[in-house]
Amino acid sequence: MEQTQFHDKWRKAFDFRFLSSEDLDGDVTVEIEDVVIDEVKTARGTETVMALKMKGAKKLFVVNKTNARTIASIAGSPNTGDWIGKKITLTTVQVNAFGSVVAALRVKKNFENVKIN
Numbered sequence: 001m002e003q004t005q006f007h008d009k010w011r012k013a014f015d016f017r018f019l020s021s022e023d024l025d026g027d028v029t030v031e032i033e034d035v036v037i038d039e040v041k042t043a044r045g046t047e048t049v050m051a052l053k054m055k056g057a058k059k060l061f062v063v064n065k066t067n068a069r070t071i072a073s074i075a076g077s078p079n080t081g082d083w084i085g086k087k088i089t090l091t092t093v094q095v096n097a098f099g100s101v102v103a104a105l106r107v108k109k110n111f112e113n114v115k116i117n
Contacts, residue, residue: 018051019059021092021103029089030054032071035063035080050080061090061105070107 018040034053038060039046050068051060063071072078075086089108094101 017060019057019061019090019105021105023059024090024092024105027089027091027108029087030057030061031087032083032085035083036060038062052083067105067107070109073109074107 031054032052033055036051036053038049038051040049040062041047050063052063053060071083071086071088074088075083077083091106091108092103093106095104097104
């Protein structure tokens with residue numbers, strides 16, 4: 001195999017199925033194509049997670065409780081079927097987790113994408 005130089009974010013050298021804060025270069029607005037249940041391998045074993053398929057994206061976005069609440073607010077519904085077709089903005093924030101400050105993906109709640117009842 002021929003060697004080639006690789007000068008980019010280290011995560012890009014591997015085939016990760018799920019989106020990470022490392023994958024973003026600033027805020028990005030995406031359209032939710034589907035909501036799925038999937039499995040992810042962790043240090044504790046296999047976990048079942050809810051994830052978003054996003055239109056035009058290769059990777060799934062694992063939705064935690066914080067992001068699920070924000071998406072439900074934007075969509076105006078806690079029913080994940082109602083999230084399909086909605087546009088959300090993903091951003092990276094610094095959070096305290098696992099004993100240190102780490103970058104995390106968050107769904108940005110801003111005025112332009114909030115449904116007003």
